[in-house]
Amino acid sequence: MSLAPGVVLNSQFVMPGSKEYSEFVGYIDRDASKIKAELSFEGDVFAEDAEFSMGFASYLDYAGDEKKQGSLFTKDADILDKQGQKQLKQSFELAQQNGSPMWQDVVSFDNAWLQRFNMMDADTGQVDEVKMRSVIRDAVTEMLRAEDMADTAVWTASIHYNTDNIHVHIATVEPIPTRPLKYMKEKEKVFNAETGKHEYQPTGRWSLQRKAGRKPKSIKEMKAKVANTIANRDKEFELIDQLIKGARKKKEKQDIDFANYRKTKKLFQQALQRLPKNTTKPHWQQIGYNDQTMNQARPHIDKIVDIFIERFYKDEMNELHQRLDEEVEVMKTKYGDGSKAQNYKANQLAKLKAAMGNTVLKELRAHQKEQRSKTYVKSQNTPLRHRFERASDLHRALNQLNYRLRKTYQDYQKDRNIEEFDRMLDGYER
Known part of the structure; x- marks a missing residue:
């Protein structure tokens, strides 16, 4: 039996001229009870056969039922008041005016996996939102660091309960864009009747746009941060x-x-x-x-x-x-x-x-x-022994020479004394 992953991360970006970008900016400071917005995602799916995988048919759904959706939160705020919503909207509007792409991520979870690591109550289905916000903050920080946007990006996220599996939507922009400009082919989203999905198709036009693609490694590190923070081992x-x-x-x-x-x-x-x-x-x-x-x-x-x-x-x-x-x-x-x-x-x-x-x-x-x-x-040791033996032989030779010299000298003295004695006898006889 195939084992599905506990975390699935789907990612895409939209350009500032798109309908999705404008709709999202318009919804930021609206009354949650009046908002219901759909954002379609197109891209690769990590686990297409997983039951809980949302693919890229995901919804940024601020429906009136508060049991199914959480409030927007940011890097510094758990809940945005009116002033916070206004400031966030201004940041997104400025980013759109300056040509910043909007990067969108949906993190989906296997509920049983969340329960295993005490992130979700099995009876009520309630997620530990305090921990979840902390997890998402760490993950987004990791992604922004990898993309060199840690000091320039603004992001917001929301926890959603409106599908069988818990998921978190994240939107990120740069109010003052730092990405390089380059000419790119324009694309528009059209509905494909054969597949039943929206697809992006070239329009044949070129325009000067900010480079929007993120490194695969950055997305991978973001997903790993989510998984490793929850399943801390x-x-x-x-x-x-x-x-x-x-x-x-x-x-x-x-x-x-x-x-x-x-x-x-x-x-x-x-x-x-x-x-x-x-x-x-x-x-x-x-x-x-x-x-x-x-x-x-x-x-x-x-x-x-x-x-x-x-x-x-x-x-x-x-x-x-x-x-x-x-x-x-x-x-x-x-x-x-x-x-x-x-x-x-x-x-x-x-x-x-x-x-x-x-x-x-x-x-x-x-x-x-x-x-x-x-x-x-x-x-x-071998040459040393030889040297010692040679020294001993020399010592014996010197002793023998000394003995002979001493003996010769003694013999000489003896012979000389005899001659002196003989001369004395000769004188006495005279």
């Missing part, structure tokens, strides 16, 4: 982040040595042998687990990580999978089955594997450095 994301970081902390706490641990020491040596050959600084220190040069060693590192998780982090990993699955389901309710919600889980698991992979790599570097240090000491 900051606490859940924090728990997931803690579980991802917890694997590395568990390894440090357990003081596990992969080089000597029975189940990983063989894999450790295999990874060590397949590390990149260029390990000179700073290049070696910059290489991470996901670096292309780690392709040969990475499979062995992955096996080490898998063994660690299975042996020391199994319960935490099961909890992580459970929480990630829950987030995937929440994301599907935000954006629908066609979204990339499933990628979120894969990305988070890859994040954990990379973090643990870098932890293993750090230990591999330390082990490699220790091995090289031992090799260096060994290479230095």
